[in-house]
Amino acid sequence: AQTVTQSQPEMSVQEAETVTLSCTYDTSESNYYLFWYKQPPSRQMILVIRQEAYKQQNATENRFSVNFQKAAKSFSLKISDSQLGDTAMYFCAFMKLAGYGNKLVFGAGTILRVKS
Amino acid sequence: DAGVIQSPRHEVTEMGQEVTLRCKPISGHDYLFWYRQTMMRGLELLIYFNNNVPIDDSGMPEDRFSAKMPNASFSTLKIQPSEPRDSAVYFCASSLQGYFYEQYFGPGTRLTVT
Numbered sequence: 674a675q676t677v678t679q680s681q682p683e684m685s686v687q688e689a690e691t692v693t694l695s696c697t698y699d700t701s702e703s704n705y706y707l708f709w710y711k712q713p714p715s716r717q718m719i720l721v722i723r724q725e726a727y728k729q730q731n732a733t734e735n736r737f738s739v740n741f742q743k744a745a746k747s748f749s750l751k752i753s754d755s756q757l758g759d760t761a762m763y764f765c766a767f768m769k770l771a772g773y774g775n776k777l778v779f780g781a782g783t784i785l786r787v788k789s
Numbered sequence: 790d791a792g793v794i795q796s797p798r799h800e801v802t803e804m805g806q807e808v809t810l811r812c813k814p815i816s817g818h819d820y821l822f823w824y825r826q827t828m829m830r831g832l833e834l835l836i837y838f839n840n841n842v843p844i845d846d847s848g849m850p851e852d853r854f855s856a857k858m859p860n861a862s863f864s865t866l867k868i869q870p871s872e873p874r875d876s877a878v879y880f881c882a883s884s885l886q887g888y889f890y891e892q893y894f895g896p897g898t899r900l901t902v903t
Contacts, residue, residue, distance in 0.1 A: 705888055715880060718894035762831065768890055775820065775890040776845065779832040 675700045675767050678716045680782035687788055688727045692742075694750045694783050696765030705740065706768040707748045708777070713761040721763070724748065793895035795881050801901045807869040810898045812873075813862055814883030822892060823856055823866050824880040832880075838864065871902045 676699045686692035697708070709721040724732045724741050731739050736756075740749045752759055765780040794813040814821050822837040836846040840896055841858045849856070853872070856863040868875055878899050882892040 706889075715897075716897050718880065718882075718897075720891055720893075723891065770890070775884060775886075775892075776822075776834055776837065777832075778834075781831050784883060 674732050675769060675778045676690070677765050677767050677778055677780035679765055679768070681783045683779070683784045683786070684787055685786040686752075687743055688757060690755055691751060691753045692755055692785065694748070694752075694765075694785065695781055696748045697746065697764070698746050698767050700746070700767065700789045702769050704770045706770065707739075707773075708766040708768065709737070709739070709748075709750045709755050710766060710779075711759075711761045712782070713758075714766065718743050718764075722750065752785075759785060759788060760787045761785060790845060793893055794883055794884055795802075795879075795895035795898050797809070798896060799899045799901075801903065802871055803903055804843040804872055805870045806873075806902075808871045808900060808902075810866040810879050810881075810900070812864045812866070812881030812895060814881070815885075815890045815893055816862065818883035818893075819861075819887060820884045820892075821864050822884075823864070824882065824894075826878040826897070836868070840852060847868065848853065868900075871900075873902045876900055876902050 705726045707724045711719045713720045722734045722737050736753045738751045752767045762782045762784050764775045764782045823835040826832045835848045835871045836856045838858045856866045878895045878897045881895045884892045
């Protein structure tokens with residue numbers, strides 16, 4: 674079974690600075706996706722960024738980028754120019770691609786607080 | 790599109806009562822997922838459907854939980870009888886096979902069982 678580990682329960686960052694959230698995963702699969710989801714206080718789950726395992730190039734979405742290290746099974750999220758609206762719980766998630774079933778396995782989450 | 794719709798947003802019930810949570814997926818999506826979020830266990834998948842057929846219910850905690858998807862635009866998650874340990878936020882999500890496998894989540898239902 675796949676597992677996802679987020680070793681930082683809480684982090685804080687000053688507005689406009691850069692922060693990196695860590696995520697490691699354990700799998701024997703070679704074909705999979707990785708995701709970062711954001712859950713603000715409204716509790717709505719919002720997709721931040723997606724990475725296909727077969728792609729070597731790291732995904733980027735505006736201020737959000739990932740550092741995907743497939744051999745190390747590491748998938749960190751970098752948030753540049755942090756904004757107050759980035760305050761949320763961030764979840765790393767793994768999805769195996771194999772016929773039926775695009776199930777998401779989530780990490781425990783990291784609470785990020787952006788301070789003014 | 791209105792996104793995934795869940796009702797009710799909040800539900801408070803007494804132990805032993807039946808609870809029904811409802812979900813309307815995004816039109817055209819062929820996968821539907823039910824998740825539960827608690828402080829102790831985090832986000833966990835309960836069951837998912839493909840084209841209205843249950844594919845994997847291994848996450849359903851016990852026989853008190855049941856889920857149905859009678860058509861492509863509606864699903865229910867029922868708990869009977871409810872217990873205080875069922876208190877959690879229940880999310881429904883939907884996705885379209887092959888479309889980057891992105892799952893779109895509803896706003897969740899916060900269930901409190903007293």
